[in-house]
Amino acid sequence: MTSNGKVRTADSRIMILGMPGVGKSALVVRFLTNRFIWEYDPTLESTYKHVTTVDDEQVVMEILDTAGQEETIQREGGVRWADGYILVYAINDRSSFDSILSLKHYLDDVKKTNVQCVLVANKVDLLHERRVEASEGETLAQDMACAFYETSASDGGEDIPELFHELHREIRRRKMIESKGRRRSSAQQVRNVFNRVLNKIGSTS
Numbered sequence: 001m002t003s004n005g006k007v008r009t010a011d012s013r014i015m016i017l018g019m020p021g022v023g024k025s026a027l028v029v030r031f032l033t034n035r036f037i038w039e040y041d042p043t044l045e046s047t048y049k050h051v052t053t054v055d056d057e058q059v060v061m062e063i064l065d066t067a068g069q070e071e072t073i074q075r076e077g078g079v080r081w082a083d084g085y086i087l088v089y090a091i092n093d094r095s096s097f098d099s100i101l102s103l104k105h106y107l108d109d110v111k112k113t114n115v116q117c118v119l120v121a122n123k124v125d126l127l128h129e130r131r132v133e134a135s136e137g138e139t140l141a142q143d144m145a146c147a148f149y150e151t152s153a154s155d156g157g158e159d160i161p162e163l164f165h166e167l168h169r170e171i172r173r174r175k176m177i178e179s180k181g182r183r184r185s186s187a188q189q190v191r192n193v194f195n196r197v198l199n200k201i202g203s204t205s
């Protein structure tokens with residue numbers, strides 16, 4: 001809520017994606033409540049509005065937690081809505097890691113740009129079941145030009161707030177660059193009109 005009573009719009013809209021069961025809901029709940037809950041309804045898609053502090057600034061985040069088996073059309077609506085994406089796989093599920101790159105290509109295609117994202121390897125508490133090395137996650141994150149975190153929603157998850165904050169920073173950077181670009185192009189348009197008027201005056205005098 002702002003001081004004049006209006007509901008503040010979100011500073012960043014974040015969508016969380018990954019195969020079923022990798023722990024997307026668990027990560028969101030850990031971020032929002034600092035708790036771990038063992039089971040969630042796998043069919044639910046939920047949006048949360050959350051006020052938090054990033055670099056001493058109060059920000060409003062909207063978070064869309066998707067169900068892994070979502071309809072394509074529903075998912076595409078979420079992708080268009082979001083400013084940035086958290087891509088999640090589980091370290092004990094190789095296929096969830098293998099699906100990440102095509103997911104990133106899908107996001108780039110829908111948004112027609114190289115999207116802002118963070119790569120998260122979840123369930124690091126299950127080290128004895130590891131099927132994906134940390135170095136593979138790091139390399140993939142470098143290829144996708146995004147930050148990489150290995151974490152566990154069930155086991156502490158101290159770095160979970162930081163991964164949401166880092167994505168927010170990336171989104172903010174992108175928005176600043178885009179709004180500077182828009183300001184520059186509208187200033188240029190004014191200059192063009194002005195020049196045309198001057199030329200016209202010059203040619204008639």
Ligand SMILES: Nc1nc2c(ncn2[C@@H]2O[C@H](COP(=O)(O)OP(=O)(O)OP(=O)(O)O)[C@@H](O)[C@H]2O)c(=O)[nH]1
Nearest residue numbers: 020021022023024025026038042068123152153154
């Ligand atoms: N050991 C362990 N289990 C986890 C962790 N995170 C989630 N789980 C478990 O993994 C299962 C799936 O977690 P969810 O958070 O529902 O996964 P999801 O990606 O939201 O699943 P869908 O909604 O089906 O797409 C649940 O049984 C969780 O308790 C973790 O960090 N470690």
